[in-house]
Amino acid sequence: MAVITQQVGLSARALQSSLADALADIVSGLEPPAEFPADALAEAERAAADVVLPDLDLTDVEFVTIDPPTSTDLDQAVHIERDGDGFTVRYAIADVPSFVQPGGALDRATRERGQTVYLPHRRVGLHPEVVAEDAGSLLPDRGRGAYVWTFGLDASGAVVRTGLERATVRSRAKLSYEGVQSALDAGETDLPGGGTLPLLREVGTLRGALERERGGASLNLPEQEVELDESGRYELVQRGGLPVEDWNAQISLMTGMEAARIMLEGRIGVLRTMPGPDERRVAEFRRQAEALGHPWPEGQPYGEFLASLDTSDPEALALMHAATILFRGADYTAFDGEVPDDVEQAAIAAPYAHTTAPLRRLVDRFVLQTCWHLVHGEPVPGPVREALPELPELMRASTRRASAAEREAIDAVEAALLAERIGDEFDAVVIDEDGTIQIVDPAIMGRAEGEAAPGDRVRVRVAEADVARRRVRFEITGARTGPGDRG
Known part of the structure; x- marks a missing residue:
């Protein structure tokens, strides 16, 4: 998928200063504060030493990690090999529990932060x-502690056996999604x-087919991100998901389902849950799909239907947003x-738990510990058991x-x-009933004032x-074209 970027022109000193101040204000307004308490930081340094x-x-x-190119907080490393007609998948997850003393200063600080x-x-x-x-990061060429999940898969990609051990691992390479996709395509x-x-491509494809068979769905919407390039300039980036991201995500989903x-x-733990859509929502979405020409x-x-949509088509893009x-x-x-x-987590169409990102998400640490003790026939320790009821609200608050x-x-x-572009006009697509628009170049989403419907192509x-x-505020200025009308 194409990556569309637009650099912020920071040559004007006043504009650069204003943006820096705005970003600094966001950080200073975080609660809890961005900086760790001294006792939590000292505890982390002792644990690391x-x-x-x-x-x-x-x-x-031969584990490898696959992440965005600038990531250094590497939670997962994967290794896959053939096993007869099936596969053996090993998924190493950073051993974060070994760095956090229950009830200690770092434990308290991470509970306050959540993610x-x-x-x-x-x-x-x-x-x-x-x-x-x-x-704690699974950086390449370094011995690291990890919780290693081992899955035996049959020829269809279904899990037939699961193991979980704490082990010392060593990643062979830090890979990026773009690099892996290019290498495989070539x-x-x-x-x-x-x-x-x-084999990641093969297993990921099989797991995606199983997801659709059980009624699950993935919303592969283009994501708007901000990146800082090597020269210190900010970029707005709109990314369409690469196939390798889906394949890699299927390994994480499989792990969460087994957890x-x-x-x-x-009979103990914490799940990531989501109710299924009610009849009213399904009926509403069917009407929108009909109106948008799909x-x-x-x-x-619905998972199979959503997978069939090409988000490079404006109406399909609007429909994917409507699917939320x-x-x-x-x-x-x-x-x-x-x-x-x-x-059940309805989008996955199975029970599911967050367990593969403990460096970045609080709940995963406790899920890993709970699963390890259950797999080994041991009672879940008191500090873990006592934390479980608190985790849902801690995660809700941190997500907000x-x-x-x-x-x-x-x-x-x-x-x-x-x-510096007040008054300029752009082509856009309306993607939501509340007036949310998607400008293709520059890669901006926002709200526009004026009459329009999802799927309309407009000038703003x-x-x-x-x-x-x-x-940022936009106004719709140009005559619009609706689905099927290219006037």
Whole structure:
């Protein structure tokens, strides 16, 4: 998929200063503060200096990591090999619990934070950098402790056996999504990780087919991101998901599904849940699909239907955004003893748990520990058990804070990009009933005042761009064309 970027012109000193001030204000307004308390930081430094690696040695396994190119907080490493007609998948997850003393200063600090916040100019971590980007990160060519999931898959990609061990691992390479996709598309054979990368494509494709069979769906919407390039200039980037991102995500989803199964069988844990869409929402989405020229055939699973949409088509893009009506109410559900009635994550169409990103998300640390003890037939330790009921609200609160800060940052950069273009007009597509528009170049989403419907192609004028207030406002000026009308 194409990557569309637009650099913010920061040659004007006043504009550069205004943007820097706006981003600094976002950080200073974070609660809890971005800087760690001294006792939590000291505890993290001691833990990083006194690492004791697990006895089980899996450093001969050719793990690799696949992440955005600038990532250094590497939670997962993967290795895949053939096993008869099936596969063996090993998924190493950073051993974050070994760095956090229950009830200690770092434990308290991470519970207050809940998750890492990603801003254009800095990362406000769940853990101090000495853990998240060094001693705890699965960086290449370094021995690291990890929780290693081992899955046996049959020829269809279905899981037939699962194991979980703490082990010492060593990643062979830090790879990027773009680099892996290019190498596979070019048919390169001399790739890190042995046969892992070609098999990732094969296993990921099989797992995606299983997802559609069970009625799951993936919303592969283009994402708007802000990046800082090597020269210190900000870029707005709109990315369409690469196939390798989907394949890699399927490994993480498989791990979360197995973690959920283990906890449900053990009758203790915390799940990521989501109710299925009700009949009213389904009917509304069917009407929108019809109006946008992409009718949803009766009897076709919605996951299969969504997978068929090409988001480079304006109407299909609007329809994908409209599909969010089917994916609402995501939450965390903790249980101990009595299993709740509603345990499914409807978009995945299976019970599911967050367990593969403990450097960046608080709940994953506790899921890893819970699963390890259950797999080994041991009681879940008291500090973990006592934390489970608190996790849903801690994660809800942190998600609200992180989403608000990340949206503010994007708004600030968009305003800086458009501050000197008041009155300029752009082609856009209306993607939501509330007037949300998508401009293709520059890669901006915003709200426009005026009459329009999802799927309409419109001309919009920049009416306001205020960096300090992180505000951009558009007005619809041109005659529009609706679905099927190219006038």
